[in-house]
Structure formats: structure tokens, C-alpha cells
Amino acid sequence: MxxxxxxxxxxxxxxxxxxxxxxxxxxxxxxxxxxxxxxxxxxxxxxxxxxxxxxxxxxxxxHVHEAARSADDGGTIRAALLAGGLWTMFRSRPFGRIAAPQEMPAAIFVMAADSRPGAPSPAIAINGREEAFARGLAALLQLTNGPVYLCHDKAYAATGATPRDDRLRPALVGPAHPHGLAGFQMALRHPALPNAPVWDVHAEDVAGIGAFLVEGLVPQTRLVSVAGPALREARLVRCQPGADLRGLCYDILKPGPHRLLVGCGQEARWLGPWHRQVTALAGRSEAPRRNWFSKALKGASRPMPIIPTAALDHAFGGILPAAPLARAIAANDAETAVQLGALSLLEEDLALADFVTAASPRLSRMLRAMIDQIAREEAA
Incomplete structure (x- = not known):
């Protein structure tokens, strides 16, 4: 930025x-x-x-944002969220960028479910904040003319404060991973297109928006899970966005070298704007020693093949055609990949596919290269 x-x-x-x-x-x-x-x-x-x-x-x-307290329509709510820094909570697909200020989404997905192993339950994150969550949902209905999908699991319980609007559509999500990821829910219910972008936002952020529009105060913390084999114990913590990962793991790390990962497996030092999961792994990632012979072997080697299996079908949730889509992404066949639903996906949605295929280069990396290329062509 x-x-x-x-x-x-x-x-x-x-x-x-x-x-x-x-x-x-x-x-x-x-x-x-x-x-x-x-x-x-x-x-x-x-x-x-x-x-x-x-x-x-x-x-x-x-800091108190006075204008947020009087926001009561789509225009003033949009302006208040932009001025209060909460606009960055909205992620627009395709391309996975922060939504543009003037963008009108075709639909918004509120993720009150998360099927990633070890991820904190959104139901716990919004427990006791039901009224703020309902106000946040009402605000989202002002930001789009399309539907707002409330994707939830069985742990979520609707309350009487939930807005009664035909455009608010509850969607029960199964417990199996990756059904609790926004990309697959979009592909199933409302695919994203370049001329019809779709947003996703976490349920806890929606509750924060609801509280912000009443109090004028930006939420201070978010619920984050800290887990992994390199820890003596796993825990749920409330911390600020951008928190130092070493501080979150302080005093619970086992002795020895370790790596700290966020989100879908990226090595990092700080908690990113959309991250709610920290994983500590034993061992340290060291760059391999390079010489002319290893470089020549790597340059001459072919990419590792992607073999269609039942595990690959499971990694795509049974929602998208796994083998044809993986083949199109690997071949950089953007036209076929778009027809098969790739524009609704981001790297995090293919983390499980990377694990079960062990492909090199990773499917998620090839997907990012493809959607970046499509974005450049759309902007030209």
C-alpha cells in the first residue's frame, strides 16, 4: 500500500x-x-x-470518531468505516485485495465459521456481543444491494436481535475442512467475478463494526489461537492487530529452535490484518547451501506432478472440480480456471490442496500468479 x-x-x-x-x-x-x-x-x-x-x-x-455515531445510511456508514480504519476488514474477491472505497459488492459473506484446524471459533469471539453483531449485519445490508450470507456452524446461535431482512441469508456450514473457508462458500453460493466482486469479512469484525457505529471507538483486540507442537500449551488470547508473534508465545515455547507461522502457514513476525491463528513448529527453516551443481540439477528438473486422488477431491471440498481445476492452474490456463471457479479462491483456500499433493511449485503460489495476471489484464 x-x-x-x-x-x-x-x-x-x-x-x-x-x-x-x-x-x-x-x-x-x-x-x-x-x-x-x-x-x-x-x-x-x-x-x-x-x-x-x-x-x-x-x-x-x-480516539473517538464522532461521525460514526450519526452514520445511518450506506453513504455515511461507508465514510465512517473509511475514516475509522475499519474498511481494511473487507477483503474483495477476485484478487484478494482490500475493497475499493467506491466498490459496490454483488454479495457479502460474513464468516461465523472457520474449519481450519486449531482456528478460534467465531462463535466464541462474538459471545456476549450479539447486539453489536446484529448492528454490524444491519450496516452490511446498507453497503450492498445484493445478499449478505451469514455462514455459520452449529456452534452459532441466532438471537432475536438478528436483522429481519430477506437479503440476509443464513448458510449452515459443515464441520469438515475446507468447508469453513470463504472461498469455497463463495464458489458454492455466489461466485466472484471481475465485474461483480464479492466481499468476505469475519464475524468478529462485524461485531466490531456494530460497536463502532454506536460508541465511535475502534475495537482494541481480536481473538487469536496460539497452538502448535513447539508450545507447552495451546491457548486463546485477545490481542491487538499487528502484535509481535514472539510476545504471543512468550513463556509457553518449549526449549529449542522453532518457527512461528500465521494464517494458512506463512512464516512471519507480526500478526497480519486478517490473521487469527498462530502456529509454533519445532525446528528452524534454514536456506539450503547452494553450489553450481545443485543449481544445475534444480534448473534441469521438471515440476512435480499433481496426481488426482480422493484426497485432492476432499481438499476442494467436493464443491469445485478438483482435478480439472488443479490441472488448469498448473498449466496457467486462465480461461479454463475462471470457468471452473478459480476467481473465488485465494492462497489460503488451497493450503490443504498443497498439503495433500506436495506439488512443486505449490498450487497456491500458481493460483496467486494467475489471478495477478488476470488483474493486470483487467486493469489494462
């Missing part, structure tokens, strides 16, 4: 105060996840954001 800084290093900020503004969309801002001092601000070439670090101080207070 190309940004302009609204604060400088050493400046004191409140939690929820705007600190960065998008250069492409000036109405979109990023806010401070915690109150305190700006410890470091690194903006690279082309005004691309590299990192911003805060020293937390509980006495810094919270």
Missing part, C-alpha cells in the same frame, strides 16, 4: 487515531492499534509502507 504519514516518529497517538493515509484512496486511513508513542516509521521507495512500530502506553487513551 502506498501511503502518506499523518504522524511522525516520537509522536504520541491514541488508540484508533489515524496514522497513515492511502495515496490511491485518500479517504482510506490506517489507525493506531494501540495508544502510545510512534517508535519507528519505515516508508520505502514509492511511498510503500514497510512497517510502523508503536510503544504501548495504557495512559494514551482512545
Amino acid at each position: 502506498r501511503v502518506d504519514a499523518l504522524v511522525s516518529e516520537g509522536e504520541r497517538v491514541e488508540q484508533g487515531q489515524p496514522v497513515l493515509r492511502s495515496r490511491r484512496h485518500p479517504q482510506m486511513v490506517l489507525v493506531a492499534p494501540v495508544g502510545g508513542d510512534v517508535a519507528a516509521l519505515d516508508i520505502g521507495p514509492g511511498r510503500r509502507l514497510s512497517s510502523i512500530v508503536f510503544f504501548h502506553d495504557g495512559k494514551a487513551g482512545r
Whole structure:
């Protein structure tokens, strides 16, 4: 993201105060996840954001967005979410980017289910916040003329506060992975297209939107699971977006080298904007020693084949044609892949397929290259 800084290093900020503004969309801002001092601000070439670090101080207070309290229609709600930094919660498909401020989605998927092993239950995340969640759903109905799908598992219980609207469509999700992923629910119910984008948003973020429109305060924390074989114990924690993964695992890591992964298996140091899962694995990833002979062998080798199996069908949830779609992605046949539903998927949706196929290069990586190519062609 190309940004302009609204604060400088050493400046004191409140939690929820705007600190960065998008250069492409000036109405979109990023806010401070915690109150305190700006410890470091690194903006690279082309005004691309590299990192911003805060020293937390509980006495810094919270920033109040007064305009959010009076937002009562689609236009004012959209403006309030953009000004409050909550717009980044919406992920638009195809392409998996933050939704553009002027974008009108064909549908919105609220994910109150998550089938990934070890992921925190959204039902637990919104427990006790039913009224805020209902207000958030009502706000989403103002942002689209299409349906809002509430994808939930059996742990979710609807309340009387849930909006009564024909466009709000509950969708029961099965317990088997990957049925609880947004990409497969979209492919099943409302596929994404370049001229008809579809958004997905987590149920906890919807509850945060509902509270924000009443209090004017940006949510402080999210529910995150911390698990893995390198830990002495697994736990659920509430922490700020952008939290240091080492701090989340402090005092519960087993002795020895380890790796910290977020989301669908990416090695990282910080909790990303859409991440709700941290996994600690034993061992350390070391770069292989390189020499001319190994480089020649790797350059001459062929990609590992993708063999259609029942496990591959399971990895696509029985929703999409596994073998034809995997073949189209591997062959970079964008036209066939689009016809088979690839535009509803992102890398996280193919993490299970990567595991069962052990393909090299990974299917998820080839999918990202394909949808990036399609995005460039659409923008041309």
C-alpha cells in the first residue's frame, strides 16, 4: 500500500487515531492499534509502507470518531468505516485485495465459521456481543444491494436481535475442512467475478463494526489461537492487530529452535490484518547451501506432478472440480480456471490442496500468479 504519514516518529497517538493515509484512496486511513508513542516509521521507495512500530502506553487513551455515531445510511456508514480504519476488514474477491472505497459488492459473506484446524471459533469471539453483531449485519445490508450470507456452524446461535431482512441469508456450514473457508462458500453460493466482486469479512469484525457505529471507538483486540507442537500449551488470547508473534508465545515455547507461522502457514513476525491463528513448529527453516551443481540439477528438473486422488477431491471440498481445476492452474490456463471457479479462491483456500499433493511449485503460489495476471489484464 502506498501511503502518506499523518504522524511522525516520537509522536504520541491514541488508540484508533489515524496514522497513515492511502495515496490511491485518500479517504482510506490506517489507525493506531494501540495508544502510545510512534517508535519507528519505515516508508520505502514509492511511498510503500514497510512497517510502523508503536510503544504501548495504557495512559494514551482512545480516539473517538464522532461521525460514526450519526452514520445511518450506506453513504455515511461507508465514510465512517473509511475514516475509522475499519474498511481494511473487507477483503474483495477476485484478487484478494482490500475493497475499493467506491466498490459496490454483488454479495457479502460474513464468516461465523472457520474449519481450519486449531482456528478460534467465531462463535466464541462474538459471545456476549450479539447486539453489536446484529448492528454490524444491519450496516452490511446498507453497503450492498445484493445478499449478505451469514455462514455459520452449529456452534452459532441466532438471537432475536438478528436483522429481519430477506437479503440476509443464513448458510449452515459443515464441520469438515475446507468447508469453513470463504472461498469455497463463495464458489458454492455466489461466485466472484471481475465485474461483480464479492466481499468476505469475519464475524468478529462485524461485531466490531456494530460497536463502532454506536460508541465511535475502534475495537482494541481480536481473538487469536496460539497452538502448535513447539508450545507447552495451546491457548486463546485477545490481542491487538499487528502484535509481535514472539510476545504471543512468550513463556509457553518449549526449549529449542522453532518457527512461528500465521494464517494458512506463512512464516512471519507480526500478526497480519486478517490473521487469527498462530502456529509454533519445532525446528528452524534454514536456506539450503547452494553450489553450481545443485543449481544445475534444480534448473534441469521438471515440476512435480499433481496426481488426482480422493484426497485432492476432499481438499476442494467436493464443491469445485478438483482435478480439472488443479490441472488448469498448473498449466496457467486462465480461461479454463475462471470457468471452473478459480476467481473465488485465494492462497489460503488451497493450503490443504498443497498439503495433500506436495506439488512443486505449490498450487497456491500458481493460483496467486494467475489471478495477478488476470488483474493486470483487467486493469489494462
